[in-house]
Amino acid sequence: MGRYDDTGHLRPVGRSTPLRPNAAREQAERLRPAGPGHAWEVVRFTAPWGSRTPLDVTLIEPGLVAEVAVDTAQERGAWRHPVRLVRLRQDMAPGQMPAFGEGAVPSA
Incomplete structure (x- = not known):
């Protein structure tokens, strides 16, 4: 998961739990592959709990x-x-x- 900071830079802010099948399908229908120049092209993602093995993302x-x-x-x-x-x-x-670090969106 990512969130923009106040300079417009996309920052990694977390990872999700496994999605339920219907939620996974709903998201998959809306996702589009990133083109060249994605902010995280050079980021190395690893599994939680201290593993140094890079994840395939x-x-x-x-x-x-x-x-x-x-x-x-x-x-x-x-x-x-x-x-x-x-x-x-x-x-x-x-x-x-709101930019990263500025809190959550108020409930509607």
Whole structure:
């Protein structure tokens, strides 16, 4: 998961728990592969719990907003524990989110 900071840089902020099959299908229908120049092309992702084995990842265009349930414990600017998907926010675009570090979106 990523979130833009106040300079417009996309920052990694967490990872999700495994998705339920229907949620995985819903997201898969909306994902688009990233083109060249994705902000995370040079990022090396590893599994949690200290593994140094790099993960095989597919970068996507950052075009979805998700409402998540999260334990607010952080480590180096990212949530320490996996977040749980509540729902996709199809009524929002990434540019409508507060910048990284500015808190959550107020409930409607």
